Amino acid sequence: MSGKVAARRAALRDTLIVNAERRIASNGLKNLRARDLAKDANCALGAIYNVFGDLDDLVLTVNARTFRHLGAAVAEALSDAPQDAHAQLIVMSQAYHAFAARHYNLWRALFDIERPPGETAPDWYLAEMDQLFTYIDAPLSVLFPDHDAETRALLTRALFSSVHGIVLLGLDEASAGVPAPHLDKMISLVFSHLT
Amino acid sequence: MSGKVAARRAALRDTLIVNAERRIASNGLKNLRARDLAKDANCALGAIYNVFGDLDDLVLTVNARTFRHLGAAVAEALSDAPQDAHAQLIVMSQAYHAFAARHYNLWRALFDIERPPGETAPDWYLAEMDQLFTYIDAPLSVLFPDHDAETRALLTRALFSSVHGIVLLGLDEASAGVPAPHLDKMISLVFSHLT
DNA sequence: ATTATGAATTGAACACAGTTCATAAGGAGC
DNA sequence: GCTCCTTATGAACTGTGTTCAATTCATAAT
Numbered sequence: 147m148s149g150k151v152a153a154r155r156a157a158l159r160d161t162l163i164v165n166a167e168r169r170i171a172s173n174g175l176k177n178l179r180a181r182d183l184a185k186d187a188n189c190a191l192g193a194i195y196n197v198f199g200d201l202d203d204l205v206l207t208v209n210a211r212t213f214r215h216l217g218a219a220v221a222e223a224l225s226d227a228p229q230d231a232h233a234q235l236i237v238m239s240q241a242y243h244a245f246a247a248r249h250y251n252l253w254r255a256l257f258d259i260e261r262p263p264g265e266t267a268p269d270w271y272l273a274e275m276d277q278l279f280t281y282i283d284a285p286l287s288v289l290f291p292d293h294d295a296e297t298r299a300l301l302t303r304a305l306f307s308s309v310h311g312i313v314l315l316g317l318d319e320a321s322a323g324v325p326a327p328h329l330d331k332m333i334s335l336v337f338s339h340l341t
Numbered sequence: 342m343s344g345k346v347a348a349r350r351a352a353l354r355d356t357l358i359v360n361a362e363r364r365i366a367s368n369g370l371k372n373l374r375a376r377d378l379a380k381d382a383n384c385a386l387g388a389i390y391n392v393f394g395d396l397d398d399l400v401l402t403v404n405a406r407t408f409r410h411l412g413a414a415v416a417e418a419l420s421d422a423p424q425d426a427h428a429q430l431i432v433m434s435q436a437y438h439a440f441a442a443r444h445y446n447l448w449r450a451l452f453d454i455e456r457p458p459g460e461t462a463p464d465w466y467l468a469e470m471d472q473l474f475t476y477i478d479a480p481l482s483v484l485f486p487d488h489d490a491e492t493r494a495l496l497t498r499a500l501f502s503s504v505h506g507i508v509l510l511g512l513d514e515a516s517a518g519v520p521a522p523h524l525d526k527m528i529s530l531v532f533s534h535l536t
Numbered sequence: 537a538t539t540a541t542g543a544a545t546t547g548a549a550c551a552c553a554g555t556t557c558a559t560a561a562g563g564a565g566c
Numbered sequence: 567g568c569t570c571c572t573t574a575t576g577a578a579c580t581g582t583g584t585t586c587a588a589t590t591c592a593t594a595a596t
Contacts, residue, residue, distance in 0.1 A: 311506020
């Protein structure tokens with residue numbers, strides 16, 4: 147049975163992912179320690195590097211999960227939303243806010259991990275991003291049927307970035323610290339003025 | 342002459358600030374090294390800690406300068422702007438974009454430094470932020486005279502955060518990477534739809 | 537001038553990360 | 567059971583920020 151090794155490695159991989167996710171969620175990305183993970187998984191320190199290239203690889207794997215969950219949360223909110231295009235944009239954005247607030251450290255890890263210079267984001271990241279853009283693009287087509295595709299693509303990006311910025315600064319307790327209902331109002335304010 | 346020591350320390354302080362700023366600007370915050378700074382300043386490693394509590398203290402000092410320059414850039418753009426409220430919002434935002442692009446690493450350092458948990462942002466940070474909010478508030482008062490003060494304050498925050506988000510994601514080459522003219526168009530798109 | 541005293545400076549040492557790699561342990565094929 | 571190759575191990579290596587005992591220096595008293 148030569149799959150013995152593979153199975154053990156796969157199990158270790160899962161254990162590491164689960165524990166890394168738990169540790170990031172509760173203590174934040176910057177408090178993630180290789181030695182803690184090894185203890186969690188009852189494995190040698192070096193074993194982590196048999197399964198992942200380095201810690202960033204592991205974090206990136208956690209991030210892929212997080213981004214999927216984020217996409218799912220937005221999609222679910224959208225599926226329950228009314229037909230009104232404005233309402234859809236607001237519901238999605240508030241779902242983004244809710245996810246970011248609920249899983250703050252995991253959400254931050256999506257953007258706080260830094261890539262070596264010149265390296266591009268992983269494919270799943272760009273794909274998940276595109277998916278979010280697609281959700282936004284539909285109601286925008288309804289609201290602004292006269293825009294050409296490129297302009298609408300820019301507006302889509304711009305509005306996603308806007309919501310991201312509002313949530314990012316709004317959830318940063320130390321600098322801005324806005325209560326959740328205010329954040330939701332800020333989101334709806336921006337979209338309600340969008341004509 | 343007891344000012345001898347104080348003068349030497351003040352000189353070292355300045356030297357460290359200037360070199361830290363240069364190093365952050367060219368290599369980014371995460372490549373700033375205490376030992377490099379000591380070599381730059383021809384001082385002992387420990388001398389840094391006679392003058393600053395820790396490296397974060399030094400970076401915070403650099404950040405204060407950067408934030409002042411940022412505020413000045415926005416103010417200057419505003420002073421050259423037309424009377425039209427929409428135009429003012431766009432000009433300021435594009436000035437923000439221009440500053441962030443021109444001094445990318447210094448601008449990132451403003452937000453990438455992390456504070457100990459529970460610690461609030463320094464006063465100069467909040468004050469500089471308020472100043473930016475004030476610039477935004479004026480044209481918004483013209484555009485939306487019917488909003489009460491609190492709603493307008495939320496809209497101000499929301500729009501600042503929006504621009505920040507657009508610039509933040511737009512300048513992140515690895516993930517989004519939007520050319521500068523597109524970024525400016527995204528900014529003007531958002532504001533041109535604001536009614 | 538000389539010396540005595542305490543403050544300021546120094547840089548080797550410390551603590552603590554991620555990562556590596558010589559060695560040990562384990563499994564596959566005969 | 568034996569051999570050989572793969573895999574796992576964790577002590578050691580490298581590179582950080584920070585500290586602090588030892589030293590140097592500035593000031594004032596004599």
